[in-house]
Amino acid sequence: MSLAGKVVIVTGASSGIGAATAVEFAKQGAKVALVGRNETNLKESEEACKKANNKVEIFAIIADVTVDAERIVKETVDKLGQLDVLVNNAGIADTGHILDIEVEQFDRILNTNLRAVFLLTKYAAPHLIKTQGNIVNVSSVAGLRSFPGISSYCTSKAALDQFTRCIALDLAPHKVRVNAVNPGVIITDIHKRMGMTEEQYAKYLEDCKATHALGRVGEAKEVADSIVFLASDKSSFITGATLPIDGGRHAMCPR
Ligand code: NAI
Numbered sequence: 001m002s003l004a005g006k007v008v009i010v011t012g013a014s015s016g017i018g019a020a021t022a023v024e025f026a027k028q029g030a031k032v033a034l035v036g037r038n039e040t041n042l043k044e045s046e047e048a049c050k051k052a053n054n055k056v057e058i059f060a061i062i063a064d065v066t067v068d069a070e071r072i073v074k075e076t077v078d079k080l081g082q083l084d085v086l087v088n089n090a091g092i093a094d095t096g097h098i099l100d101i102e103v104e105q106f107d108r109i110l111n112t113n114l115r116a117v118f119l120l121t122k123y124a125a126p127h128l129i130k131t132q133g134n135i136v137n138v139s140s141v142a143g144l145r146s147f148p149g150i151s152s153y154c155t156s157k158a159a160l161d162q163f164t165r166c167i168a169l170d171l172a173p174h175k176v177r178v179n180a181v182n183p184g185v186i187i188t189d190i191h192k193r194m195g196m197t198e199e200q201y202a203k204y205l206e207d208c209k210a211t212h213a214l215g216r217v218g219e220a221k222e223v224a225d226s227i228v229f230l231a232s233d234k235s236s237f238i239t240g241a242t243l244p245i246d247g248g249r250h251a252m253c254p255r
Helices: 016-027 039-052 069-080 103-131 151-174 198-211 220-231
Strands: 007-011 031-036 058-062 085-088 134-138 177-183 242-245
Touching (some): 007 069, 016 085, 016 220, 103 134, 134 220
């Protein structure tokens, strides 16, 4: 995969897709800067990476992507010497009908899912140009398709997809690639963080058998494997792509 010795930032690395992605990069021999807000959870991710490969350097940065973007990039480069890959994975979701939601929700979601990605991209770009590195953004099927009752999240991910394409064109002359993955429903904590009870979550996962063509939800590792692919030289002629990792959900249309 040509990732040995590369320096990778993974945001939101203390759980779910981010934690699985950090482990897969470690397995490939990459040096990983893990970014998260919770020290205990980040430590667990660090241990998981070291268990996967005890020879690679793992660097935990306790930071909030909405306020610490410049520091995240600076500390990574200071500590690990360069930057080859930025994985913008940290994200939040929330539901609500337009008749009920507050502007606070819209601002909060866009601040994390879009504005923080803009900031990290801006500060990382000069370093990625030096290494001819790349960026992988973690978007969603909600960026490609529309769903009722979750407009702030869908809008943030659709904007992230467009940002991915625009920055791919900005950075292409510098040989820096920019891509996104668009997962369908993946088993992580995100749905319970949105307020689903255990019962609601179990029913949701059952319903997902019908909403995903392959008849099941996905696992974090299935997304992580695609992120690693897009970050590696195996995808050297791919830029500006939004890759669905969703068991065919994006291709479906109820009738
Ligand atoms: P998760 O909730 O386990 O992971 C999100 C991580 O981002 C958490 O560790 C959280 O603490 C971190 N984070 C949130 N705001 C942050 C901030 N301001 N600063 C630093 N870290 C912050 O959920 P999951 O599923 O692993 O989510 C990862 C990404 O995947 C998100 O961008 C999400 O939108 C996307 N996604 C997830 C899907 C799913 O079904 N699980 C489906 C499609 C996309």
